[in-house]
Amino acid sequence: MTRFRPRAIWLLLPAAVAALWIAQQFSWATRFPKAWELPVAKTVSKSAAVVTDNLSWLTRLFATAIEVPMTLVVALLSEGGALTLGGFALDLPPLSWSGLALAVVWTGWRTGGPGLALLQALGCAYLLFFGQWSAAMLTLASVVIAVPFALGAGVVLGIVAWRMPRLDRWLVTPVLDLMQTVPAFAYLVPTLVLFGFGPVSALIATVIFALPPMARVTTLALSRLPGAITDLAAMMGCTRGQALWRVLLPAAMPMLLVGLNQTVMMTLNMVIIASMIGAGGLGFDVLLALRQLDIGRGLEAGAAIVVLAIMLDRQGRVLASGWSRGQAMSRRRGLGLVLVLGALLGTTLLGQIHAPLRAFPESWQVTTGSTMDSLVAWLNVNFFDTIEAVRVFLLMNLMNPIRIALASAPWLGVMTIVAMLGWVLGGWRLAVLGLGVGGFCLVTGLWDETMTTIYLCLTAAILSVSLGVPLGIAGHRWPRFGKLLTLAVELLQTMPSFVYLIPVVMLLRVGDVSAMIAIVAFAVTPVIRYTMAAFEAVPPALTEAGTVMGCTSGQMLRHVQLPVALPTILLGINQCFLFSLAMVVITALVGTRDLGQKVYIALTKADVGSGLVAGLCLGLVGILVDRLFRAAAARIAPQEPNSHA
Amino acid sequence: MSKTTAPVQRRTKLSCREIWKLYGPNADRPAASRDEVESRAANGRCFAALSDVSLDIGEGEIFVVMGLSGSGKSTLLRCLAQLVEPTFGNVELDGRSLTRMGQAELREVRRHDMGMVFQHFGLLPHLTVAGNVALPLKIRGEKAESRDHAVATALELTGLAAMADRLPAQLSGGQQQRVGLARALAVGPGLLFLDEPFSALDPLIRRELQDELIRLQAGLHKTMVFVTHDFSEAVRVGDRVAIMKDGRLRQVGTPEDIVRQPADDYVRNFVAGVDLTRVIRCATAARPASRSDYAHAVSGQGRLSDAAETLMAAGGGPIAVQGEDGSLIGEIDLHAVLAAVSGKSLAGEPA
Numbered sequence: 003m004t005r006f007r008p009r010a011i012w013l014l015l016p017a018a019v020a021a022l023w024i025a026q027q028f029s030w031a032t033r034f035p036k037a038w039e040l041p042v043a044k045t046v047s048k049s050a051a052v053v054t055d056n057l058s059w060l061t062r063l064f065a066t067a068i069e070v071p072m073t074l075v076v077a078l079l080s081e082g083g084a085l086t087l088g089g090f091a092l093d094l095p096p097l098s099w100s101g102l103a104l105a106v107v108w109t110g111w112r113t114g115g116p117g118l119a120l121l122q123a124l125g126c127a128y129l130l131f132f133g134q135w136s137a138a139m140l141t142l143a144s145v146v147i148a149v150p151f152a153l154g155a156g157v158v159l160g161i162v163a164w165r166m167p168r169l170d171r172w173l174v175t176p177v178l179d180l181m182q183t184v185p186a187f188a189y190l191v192p193t194l195v196l197f198g199f200g201p202v203s204a205l206i207a208t209v210i211f212a213l214p215p216m217a218r219v220t221t222l223a224l225s226r227l228p229g230a231i232t233d234l235a236a237m238m239g240c241t242r243g244q245a246l247w248r249v250l251l252p253a254a255m256p257m258l259l260v261g262l263n264q265t266v267m268m269t270l271n272m273v274i275i276a277s278m279i280g281a282g283g284l285g286f287d288v289l290l291a292l293r294q295l296d297i298g299r300g301l302e303a304g305a306a307i308v309v310l311a312i313m314l315d316r317q318g319r320v321l322a323s324g325w326s327r328g329q330a331m332s333r334r335r336g337l338g339l340v341l342v343l344g345a346l347l348g349t350t351l352l353g354q355i356h357a358p359l360r361a362f363p364e365s366w367q368v369t370t371g372s373t374m375d376s377l378v379a380w381l382n383v384n385f386f387d388t389i390e391a392v393r394v395f396l397l398m399n400l401m402n403p404i405r406i407a408l409a410s411a412p413w414l415g416v417m418t419i420v421a422m423l424g425w426v427l428g429g430w431r432l433a434v435l436g437l438g439v440g441g442f443c444l445v446t447g448l449w450d451e452t453m454t455t456i457y458l459c460l461t462a463a464i465l466s467v468s469l470g471v472p473l474g475i476a477g478h479r480w481p482r483f484g485k486l487l488t489l490a491v492e493l494l495q496t497m498p499s500f501v502y503l504i505p506v507v508m509l510l511r512v513g514d515v516s517a518m519i520a521i522v523a524f525a526v527t528p529v530i531r532y533t534m535a536a537f538e539a540v541p542p543a544l545t546e547a548g549t550v551m552g553c554t555s556g557q558m559l560r561h562v563q564l565p566v567a568l569p570t571i572l573l574g575i576n577q578c579f580l581f582s583l584a585m586v587v588i589t590a591l592v593g594t595r596d597l598g599q600k601v602y603i604a605l606t607k608a609d610v611g612s613g614l615v616a617g618l619c620l621g622l623v624g625i626l627v628d629r630l631f632r633a634a635a636a637r638i639a640p641q642e643p644n645s646h647a
Numbered sequence: 648m649s650k651t652t653a654p655v656q657r658r659t660k661l662s663c664r665e666i667w668k669l670y671g672p673n674a675d676r677p678a679a680s681r682d683e684v685e686s687r688a689a690n691g692r693c694f695a696a697l698s699d700v701s702l703d704i705g706e707g708e709i710f711v712v713m714g715l716s717g718s719g720k721s722t723l724l725r726c727l728a729q730l731v732e733p734t735f736g737n738v739e740l741d742g743r744s745l746t747r748m749g750q751a752e753l754r755e756v757r758r759h760d761m762g763m764v765f766q767h768f769g770l771l772p773h774l775t776v777a778g779n780v781a782l783p784l785k786i787r788g789e790k791a792e793s794r795d796h797a798v799a800t801a802l803e804l805t806g807l808a809a810m811a812d813r814l815p816a817q818l819s820g821g822q823q824q825r826v827g828l829a830r831a832l833a834v835g836p837g838l839l840f841l842d843e844p845f846s847a848l849d850p851l852i853r854r855e856l857q858d859e860l861i862r863l864q865a866g867l868h869k870t871m872v873f874v875t876h877d878f879s880e881a882v883r884v885g886d887r888v889a890i891m892k893d894g895r896l897r898q899v900g901t902p903e904d905i906v907r908q909p910a911d912d913y914v915r916n917f918v919a920g921v922d923l924t925r926v927i928r929c930a931t932a933a934r935p936a937s938r939s940d941y942a943h944a945v946s947g948q949g950r951l952s953d954a955a956e957t958l959m960a961a962g963g964g965p966i967a968v969q970g971e972d973g974s975l976i977g978e979i980d981l982h983a984v985l986a987a988v989s990g991k992s993l994a995g996e997p998a
């Protein structure tokens with residue numbers, strides 16, 4: 003049934019050419035007639051306005067519910083401030099930097115040993131000495147507030163989806179799919195309209211953005227539990243609640259904790275992005291620096307984000323793996339905990355009298371801002387020609403041809419090709435999905451922007467693959483290099499997408515090339531990761547068989563390893579494309595003309611309709627690409643030789 | 648005339664009547680009548696994992712279910728335990744129908760009268776050994792003191808007392824399955840379900856745990872439904888054995904019945920490789936006594952292999968076979984053993 007149909011592929015090529023050529027002959031088939039477009043964005047805006055008008059009480063309720071814990075945490079971690087509760091004002095000092103840093107390092111020590119403690123100490127030192135502490139704490143406060151909400155909602159949604167597989171299949175999974183492919187930016191527009199500019203709406207956008215992975219992980223973790231565990235719950239006579247809370251969730255905990263870590267990282271990423279609608283902190287500093295082209299400051303704040311991300315990530319991982327090894331139950335930490343809390347309180351109170359304990363003394367701080375600026379200036383003066391040559395080369399030889407080809411392709415031809423591809427790879431359902439997505443982009447009048455987006459993603463994907471696959475192969479062949487590579491990839495992956503823009507803009511200024519390089523830097527990681535994993539997963543028996551046959555290493559690669567690894571690599575390329583789509587939106591900040599720019603403009607104008615529609619376009623394209631790649635990977639996956647039962 | 652080895656008469660603990668389990672489209676819907684389930688099984692769209700299985704399992708008996716992979720052993724066990732609802736048929740525990748019982752009532756029965764041991768142990772990784780064993784007691788809301796006592800007893804019984812504070816990951820497979828056994832015993836159930844409990848262990852440990860189970864059973868007298876695909880395990884631990892094929896029972900009987908009178912070729916195939924001296928009891932092989940006192944004696948309940956040493960000591964000559972009360976049942980000699988093992992001659996024929 004699921005045999006590969008190579009002949010259909012070869013038929014596809016001439017058919018595609020023919021479709022393009024025929025469509026070219028009719029002007030209506032080349033450019034989509036304006037008269038056929040539908041006012042989708044306007045309708046959405048209008049209905050959103052109605053909703054906003056009628057639901058303002060609800061949004062206000064929501065906002066208040068979030069605002070109270072938010073002010074509390076922000077006050078404690080960063081600014082201090084008055085907390086009013088029922089006419090009772092409480093003046094809270096911020097927790098002292100010394101106490102907080104001590105607590106962080108101590109936690110690292112107890113859970114991960116001296117290595118982690120050292121890492122946390124270095125991280126704290128960076129944040130303190132470079133004057134990023136209070137901004138970082140503000141960012142951390144948003145994360146601390148958002149994570150429990152995202153976690154709670156995600157787990158509940160995941161449990162519901164697990165309990166009701168039908169609902170999951172027809173509603174939850176598709177919605178989560180869409181939520182994960184619709185770029186982070188697009189969440190900002192409706193929250194902005196509903197909740198206004200400010201930290202609360204940034205927080206809500208963050209929670210919504212960070213929720214899907216947790217829901218996914220929960221459903222997956224519960225359904226992957228060994229049958230014995232669910233049977234055990236039934237045979238012990240558990241009620242539903244007991245089964246869930248005492249048996250199933252604890253048994254699923256290792257995987258849930260991985261999800262927790264992921265949620266924290268996504269929250270951080272989104273908190274940074276949400277600085278556009280009023281979340282303060284490090285993201286805001288970067289944004290400001292980017293707007294003012296203040297490279298030094300931007301780099302320092304960007305590095306602070308990376309430092310914070312690494313600190314959170316490492317701590318999270320250690321906690322997650324500690325739980326599954328049962329360390330969560332160690333009772334020896336009582337005394338240490340009391341001491342550290344005491345120190346935290348003590349330094350905070352002392353800080354009221356002795357200022358240096360409260361705020362890190364300015365005179366101790368350093369900045370490399372001016373050095374950075376001059377370094378960049380120096381680079382630009384001395385390497386301008388080289389950089390410019392690279393830029394022009396990329397533009398002329400790779401980007402422009404693809405851009406022009408895509409921009410001038412007649413829509414009817416493109417639609418035909420997408421439908422044929424869908425049909426060949428995944429049958430009529432995929433063909434219909436392709437037509438639906440294309441149709442949506444057409445009638446909303448976003449065809450050109452969609453094509454620009456695809457052009458950016460396509461070039462980025464081509465570069466990422468031609469960079470990432472060889473790197474991955476090399477990493478597999480030379481394990482030492484592979485270790486380094488894995489480390490680099492992990493580092494790159496903890497960095498919030500925003501940060502990628504800073505060095506690129508610094509050297510290449512704004513424009514498509516900058517955007518594309520930032521995208522590649524962001525999207526190359528899954529290619530490397532998947533390639534390495536794919537090669538690692540080639541059964542040793544196969545390579546041994548190759549060796550016995552006398553393969554050279556080149557032959558081994560071509561005839562044994564690549565064919566077996568290909569489906570997994572393809573999934574990596576799929577991820578790469580999805581990463582690119584997510585990043586494209588952010589590169590709107592450096593002046594691309596794609597769907598991301600549409601969203602960005604909608605954001606600045608608080609135009610829900612165009613923002614949502616453009617975001618949806620991106621999401622739908624993402625889903626289509628994802629399904630196409632998956633279908634292709636499933637087709638070329640080698641059939642197990644002994645599965646003809 | 649052949650003497651079948653009648654099992655000890657026991658009160659029926661668990662019984663099932665005409666159970667069917669269908670898998671496939673619409674298979675979740677219970678059938679109203681026997682005709683309906685038969686026609687649904689016959690129409691080809693559904694797959695019958697169990698067809699018309701009826702059994703009576705006696706109190707204090709280890710009842711073994713045997714069969715090749717896919718023959719429906721686990722399905723039978725899960726139907727008996729109500730982990731899956733049979734499409735048709737009735738399961739009764741102590742005369743109460745489990746199939747017609749409400750959820751709450753079933754839960755109470757499980758909390759007090761059932762335990763289960765799993766092939767891959769099913770231990771919760773975040774709980775210590777003691778925590779795992781205590782869990783079913785906590786679930787049923789047992790007070791701390793009586794709980795601790797029950798846990799300690801269960802750990803003692805299974806020889807785990809020294810490992811109470813370890814985590815499952817720090818135990819070997821055999822030790823983990825002991826924890827599984829301790830957990831199942833902790834609530835003091837009358838009925839235990841064991842689905843291939845020792846299949847994931849290597850042969851030596853498997854033997855050790857089989858012996859352990861036999862030893863425990865000698866003191867506890869639980870009713871057990873024990874699934875295995877290993878015939879030698881079945882005859883070692885089982886009081887009675889049921890052999891399944893394609894969802895049907897092929898033969899039910901004591902191990903001796905089955906090895907000596909296999910019902911069909913399928914069963915005969917299972918029996919083929921078995922060491923008969925470890926299955927046939929001395930009482931079965933015995934002939935009428937030819938004198939009134941013997942220099943050596945063996946127990947009639949013992950297997951022929953157990954008598955080997957005594958036989959050697961007696962120079963192969965006839966030795967006495969005694970009943971449990973020490974009465975004389977008959978005698979065996981080398982010839983009788985060979986005859987029993989070769990299946991030619993049976994007790995009662997003249998020497």
Ligand SMILES: Nc1ncnc2c1ncn2[C@@H]1O[C@H](COP(=O)(O)OP(=O)(O)OP(=O)(O)O)[C@@H](O)[C@H]1O
Nearest residue numbers: 670671696714715716717718719720721722723876
């Ligand atoms: N949930 C299910 N859906 C469909 N078919 C099932 C399901 N569970 C079991 N079956 C089928 O019922 C038959 C009996 O399965 P069962 O698990 O009882 O076999 P088994 O004798 O325990 O085998 P094994 O020794 O491999 O555990 C098998 O053919 C199996 O494919």
Ligand SMILES: [Mg+2]
Nearest residue numbers: 720721722842
């Ligand atoms: Mg089974």
